[in-house]
Amino acid sequence: xxxxxxxxxxxxxxxxxxxxxxxxxxxxxxxxxxxxxxxxxxxxxxxxxxxxxxxxxxxxxxxxxxxxxxxxxxxxxxxxxxxxxxxxxxxxxxxxxxxxxxxxxxxxxxxxxxxxxxxxxxxxxxxxxxxxxxxxxxxxxxxxxxxxxxxxxxxxxxxxxxxxxxxxxxxxxxxxxxxxxxxxxxxxxxxxxxxxxxxxxxxxxxxxxxxxxxxxxxxxxxxxxxxxxxxxxxxxxxxxxxxxxxxxxxxxxxxxxxxxxxxxxxxxxxxxxxxxxxxxxxxxxxxxxxxxxxxxxxxxxxxxxxxxxxxxxxxxxxxxxxxxxxxxxxxxxxxxxxxxxxxxxxxxxxxxxxxxxxxxxxxxxxxxxxxxxxxxxxxxxxxxxxxxxxxxxxxxxxxxxxxxxxxxxxxxxxxxxxxxxxxxxxxxxxxxxxxxxxxxxxxxxxxxxxxxxxxxxxxxx
Ligand SMILES: NC(=O)c1ccc[n+]([C@@H]2O[C@H](COP(=O)([O-])OP(=O)(O)OC[C@H]3O[C@@H](n4cnc5c(N)ncnc54)[C@H](O)[C@@H]3O)[C@@H](O)[C@H]2O)c1
Numbered sequence: 392x393x394x395x396x397x398x399x400x401x402x403x404x405x406x407x408x409x410x411x412x413x414x415x416x417x418x419x420x421x422x423x424x425x426x427x428x429x430x431x432x433x434x435x436x437x438x439x440x441x442x443x444x445x446x447x448x449x450x451x452x453x454x455x456x457x458x459x460x461x462x463x464x465x466x467x468x469x470x471x472x473x474x475x476x477x478x479x480x481x482x483x484x485x486x487x488x489x490x491x492x493x494x495x496x497x498x499x500x501x502x503x504x505x506x507x508x509x510x511x512x513x514x515x516x517x518x519x520x521x522x523x524x525x526x527x528x529x530x531x532x533x534x535x536x537x538x539x540x541x542x543x544x545x546x547x548x549x550x551x552x553x554x555x556x557x558x559x560x561x562x563x564x565x566x567x568x569x570x571x572x573x574x575x576x577x578x579x580x581x582x583x584x585x586x587x588x589x590x591x592x593x594x595x596x597x598x599x600x601x602x603x604x605x606x607x608x609x610x611x612x613x614x615x616x617x618x619x620x621x622x623x624x625x626x627x628x629x630x631x632x633x634x635x636x637x638x639x640x641x642x643x644x645x646x647x648x649x650x651x652x653x654x655x656x657x658x659x660x661x662x663x664x665x666x667x668x669x670x671x672x673x674x675x676x677x678x679x680x681x682x683x684x685x686x687x688x689x690x691x692x693x694x695x696x697x698x699x700x701x702x703x704x705x706x707x708x709x710x711x712x713x714x715x716x717x718x719x720x721x722x723x724x725x726x727x728x729x730x731x732x733x734x735x736x737x738x739x740x741x742x743x744x745x746x747x748x749x750x751x752x753x754x755x756x757x758x759x760x761x762x763x764x765x766x767x768x769x770x771x772x773x774x775x776x777x778x779x780x781x782x783x784x785x786x787x788x789x790x791x792x793x794x795x796x797x798x799x800x801x802x803x804x805x806x807x808x809x810x811x812x813x814x815x816x817x818x819x820x821x822x823x824x825x826x827x828x829x830x831x832x833x834x835x836x837x838x839x840x841x842x843x844x845x846x847x848x849x850x851x852x
Contacts, residue, residue: 392518392586394420398475400505402426402435402464404560404667404736405522405553406481407445411453412564414462416594423463423471435464446735446762449561472512477586479551480505480533481522486671495678497526497671506533510540518583521550524668526675527610530573547583549574550605552612557666558733570600573608613676617692620669622657624698630660630850631705640850641832660849662745662803662830663702665730667738670696703741707748709847710801710828714754719798720822722755726790727804727831728763728771735762741830742803743771747779755783757797759790761806794820805831818842 399410402424414422426432434444436458440451454462465471472478482501487493502523509519519537521530530548537546550573555563570591574584584602591600603611626644633640640660648655664670673692680689714721730740737743746756750772758768765786772779787793794817802809810833818825827839829848839846 392476392516392582394476394518394586394590396420396471396475397422397477397479397590398471399424399479399481399522400426400468400472400508401479401481401483401501401523402428402431402444403481403483404445404557404734405555406479407435407443408447408450408453408555408560408564409481409522409553410479411450411457411462412561412594413590414457414460415453417590418457418461420590421461421463422457423465423475425465425468425471427466427468429466432464432466446733447557447560448733453561468508469512472509473514475517476515477518477520477590478509479520479522481553483667484523484525484671485667486674492678492682495674495681497524497675497678499525499529499532502529502533503536506536507540509546510537513541513544513546516545516547518547518549518586520587521548521609522553524552524612524616524672525550525609526679527606527613529609530605545579547575547579548605549583549587550608551587552608554612554615557736558731565594567595567599570595571603571608571611572600573603573605576604613672613679616668616672617676617695619657620664620673620699621692621695623659623661623664623669624695624702626658626660627663627702627849628698630702633850634852637852638850639852643850660832661702661741661805662706662849663699663741665738665740665743666736670699670739700744703744704748706828706830706849707745710745710749710799711752711754713799713826713847714752717798717824719824720796721753722757722797723749723799723801724790724794724797725756725758726760726800726802726809727806728758728760728768729804729806732804732806735767737763737767737771740771740803743775745801745803745830746772746784747775750776750779750783753780753783755785757785757787757793759787760804761808791817791820795822798822798824799826799828801828801830802833803830805833809833814839814844815842818844 399406410422410424431444434442484497487496487498534548572584572587574580588600630640644658647653648658677689677693728742729737768786826845832848
């Protein structure tokens with residue numbers, strides 16, 4: 392099938408950037424990104440590209456080029472489903488909060504709602520692409536819903552999980568390590584696979600486009616995230632051991648990363664991983680393994696999450712203990728709220744959990760982040776504790792305006808600007824004794840100590 396019209400349901404961190412690149416690279420294909428969230432669509436359509444709902448380096452340039460030419464953002468979901476030859480489902484798949492699998496399984500209600508809506512509206516044959524991260528065999532469920540609700544048209548289902556990382560999404564989309572497409576092993580299924588291969592081939596070399604069966608594709612996405620998170624938890628677990636033994640985690644990371652069998656990426660210690668995906672996808676993997684009776688497999692992967700929580704908690708405890716022991720002002724400056732640099736996404740950010748731990752001990756927090764808004768900080772804290780003490784949290788637009796009020800600065804996100812601050816100037820104004828908790832090991836330890844700060848990094852002394 393020659394694809395002329397694409398519809399993507401879900402204009403979030405995946406749908407927006409992914410469709411922008413597909414539209415940019417395929418100017419003859421019309422791409423409509425639809426969402427039921429009217430504010431989000433208005434932001435995607437805003438004249439001022441600074442106001443796009445997703446912050447990603449390079450995104451606004453691509454939107455500027457394609458928007459209005461063959462890239463459109465709309466709330467008219469039914470119209471664009473009806474017109475499309477190919478529909479991407481790129482909606483959220485959070486962890487279930489109620490019912491069977493609560494706390495572990497992926498909640499597929501948004502995906503299922505899309506399938507029902509597609510079935511209801513469609514009058515012509517369509518290829519449905521699962522872009523959302525879903526449990527293995529979800530495509531079977533989608534197929535059932537489509538068939539049950541519409542017998543007049545042919546639907547082919549593909550799995551095409553997205554591997555982009557926030558913060559480097561545009562680069563990841565432009566030169567992906569691989570594009571994965573799973574489809575049915577039937578003539579129609581393979582034709583559908585080829586249609587999607589053709590779209591990606593406009594910029595991705597053929598050898599980087601991998602085609603598999605549907606189940607392998609679905610499971611590969613969950614597994615990729617589990618492996619990545621596992622590396623972070625592995626290095627974070629060793630950061631604590633380094634602190635006990637005098638080894639330096641940065642030296643250990645470098646030494647093991649230079650082993651080509653291991654490789655150097657994802658070996659940077661931190662206050663813990665965040666983001667919308669790692670936790671929920673591992674929980675989902677744990678749930679699937681447990682549902683299949685594989686208790687030991689489930690326990691193995693769950694440990695990745697236990698270490699992540701432990702890392703956040705032990706850093707919180709260090710700050711709390713220091714304030715008590717040294718009788719310091721119970722107020723700190725927290726630098727960074729996003730779960731990592733170069734994104735405005737704060738979902739599951741370690742900063743939220745550390746802040747909550749400190750608030751539970753009545754420690755005041757001044758928060759600064761270059762890309763996150765005050766309302767988001769409030770939303771995140773209310774989510775984890777509806778009754779949190781608002782009077783203890785202060786969102787600040789300029790990080791060092793009240794620096795004389797603190798003894799402690801804690802870095803939560805590895806934003807480049809934090810490295811480049813004039814730390815000497817800050818030292819002259821901050822309360823003494825002064826401490827920097829470097830939750831990302833981004834500062835130059837010797838330089839910071841020489842200025843006079845007490846430096847507390849991770850896995851290094
Ligand atoms: N964020 C990432 O880094 C990332 C990377 C790879 C894969 N994924 C996966 O991609 C999927 C989407 O993630 P995201 O971060 O873009 O989520 P998101 O929450 O940013 O966006 C999802 C959007 O879908 C919309 N939506 C939900 N149901 C809808 C419906 N029935 N009709 C119209 N719009 C609807 C929501 O309003 C929301 O704007 C998830 O399954 C996620 O696991 C995310």
